[in-house]
Amino acid sequence: METVRRTIPEALLVEILARLPVRSIARFKSVCKRWKSVIESDYIRRLFVSLHRHSSSSWSLMFRTEYCRHITQPIGFHGCETWDLPKSLVSYIMPFQRYPNLPTSEYYFKASSNGLIWIDVFLSRNQNMVYSYKSFVGNPVLQQWVEIPPAPDPWAKSKIPWYQNPFSAVGMVTRVEHGIVSSFKMVRTIQMEMFDRKVEGMYLWRVCVYSSETGLWTIKKLFSTRAVGNYGFDSLNGVLYMWDRFMFCNGPGVLIAHDFYGPEADDQCQIIPLPGVDHKKARRCLTTSVEDVIFIEAIYRRLSVWRLNNEDISERWQLIWEINMPSVVSDVNCFPLAMNPFDSGIVYLWLRQDRCLASGNLRTEEFIVHQESDDWSSSSEGDCCRINNSDTAGHLEEFCNGVVMLSQFVLPRWMDSVPQPPT
Template sequence: MEITRGRAVVEATVVEIIARLPLRSIARFKSVCKQWRSLIESSYFRCLFVSLHRNSSSSWSLMFGADYPHPITEAIGFHGCDTWDLPKSLGSYIIPFRLYPNLPTSRYFYVASSNGLIWINAFFNRTENLAYSYKSFVGNPVLQQWVEIPPPPEQSVATGLVTRVENGVVSGFKVVRTVDTGRKMERFMGMYVWRVCVYSSETGLWSFKRLLSSHPVKYTGSYPPVNLNGTLYLRERGLDHPTDEAGFLVAHDFYGPEDDDQCRVIPLLVPDNKHVRRCLTTSGGDVIYIETLHRRLKIWRLNNNFESGECWQLSREEIDMASVGFDVDCFPMAMNPFDTDIVYLWSQQHECLVSGDLRKQEFIVHQESENWSDSGGSWRINTYNSKGYVEDNRNVTRVIMLSQFVLQRWMDSVPRPPN
């Protein structure tokens, strides 16, 4: 009896010690023996780890969408935190791609991300019709776990990646592609039809879904949609003035009820000046809209109460940027995925990134160095490509939408289809 009690004490002590280590170290302990692997993969250990690391952020990056300016490029990267203790930024783990190490880096394209999983396309040789053959993969580049996605059943545009999270663990994912209908817009019962094909990790199969929207969806893949809690938010231009007005978000929950074919159409705030600068992002579990105009910074949060008449709510009082040392307009780029008090801007005046603490109203200009560290972890700023991206999105009709690649606070294995 004393021996059994002694073993229990030792095991509990080991658990307490391991749970205080970063996930990169814990991953190695899983291979020590079956007993440790079973222990580390238990729900008890996961809850203990999350509790002990609740004050530490996870690693994340803001990625440029599509092929701009290079196939896989970060704008901002945060790593080295206590949760994962990564020695380099997340984008550095994508390339070289271990499944095809000899394929040139220019043949890989970042498509989307959701809860630590990313979707990338690898392009190979040209086919007879001069189009490139390619393969799609969803996985976790840090754990180097990948699932190959079979070709879609119809010609379609890569749109987004959504995930199902249960008890803090990613239990499934869906790949969403918009079916290419050319210029023809299908109508049904007075609504516009958005046809998508959806691949599910739970079945390993593609399926078709016809979604109804009061606003047409003409997604071309030129920018990443906002992704939150299984819902994709696609930015679409207006009907009456497609080149000079606010536009809309068309949203659908791909993990909602199977018979739900309705999209939510959310009007964006109408800019009242051609010099306004805008971005869409997420932070703290909310969709966030940021606007700068004449040195005034405003931040809105999407109201998730569908019955309310107000779609957007100011999350705080506007900030006069001149009062914190900025004499010309800044371009909003994103917010910290975890901290709703931290915003990232591009300063034309300084030609560099600015991070701002909205609660303290303190703004830091990151001018010379592209890498720095603080008490929370390490940062990497892509100054050159961020400048080019902002300059290419100066038009008022553009809304900056960087893709967030955020690791979970726990080390999930990539969900795999049954086949």
């Protein structure tokens, strides 16, 4: 009997694959060369994004860990249609497969951007408190990681000792082309000092910048009229945003921004004053939502939300919400934490007195108090949701002033391979 080999027509194959979750599609790349070619085509990516344009994607709020704390996720959504993950995102990070036997307290979440995550793994420290660690950038769900070479010693030609401070990370930015992350850059602070001590108000900010396009670290000098701290709070479209406020001030402070994919000759940081009022009872946060920088301020029962307007520098901030919160979240120990990355009408709050998380729909002015939950709890949005109140309380119990800046680790609606530096 003659055996006739049957194959699925390519058009039908695309229609079938595009309706599957990203995690499944990524696995099907290994079926054969034909499937790999189909999955890596622009057409299936555009079709997938179109079919899932109304679907949410998995995401988590993450604390940037420092000193000896483990990776903490206050809230995480998974099981979403786009990725269909069986567990929360932080579960894919720990234990880290390159070092599976390392204690979880030695993993440090540094930054994320467009689905990529920067993790530092600490290996040892000597008696002089000099740390030995490795840095990785990748996608924990797909288990694709790029090991980053150590940053160079900027004082190699001088007698000044310089240790790669593991807590000097500022942030990570990405370049997106046709919906795909084509490259990333990591930024570490080397030095922050007054540029000219005779002229007040100008700071020199020296940074090491790693680029996946070259696989190299470079040293860049930037200038700012405000000092830059150790951490940026987030990045959008290649721009890294940081926060600063004068000491002993109750005002909201300023945003410090720099485009690390901008012209190489551009060495000036933007200074963007934040909205809000000078009030010692104000509780504030910086976050992002739907490709916008969002600033939230809560004073007693009044909650105000602004969106950064990059199109009109004469009116930098647009007030998009202003409501009176219900009594369940009305005390002065209510801290705004973040905005939903896909919906600028959903806000997340920390109730310090009750030591628990709350979420609020600003359109309906309905708020829900969330209790501790595991990975299989169902959220009001239909996806699985994990609430971590106990560890969140540990991070926020000492926080009483300033601006809360959590990082949103958001998986994109489509994920290609992690950009690889040249070999």
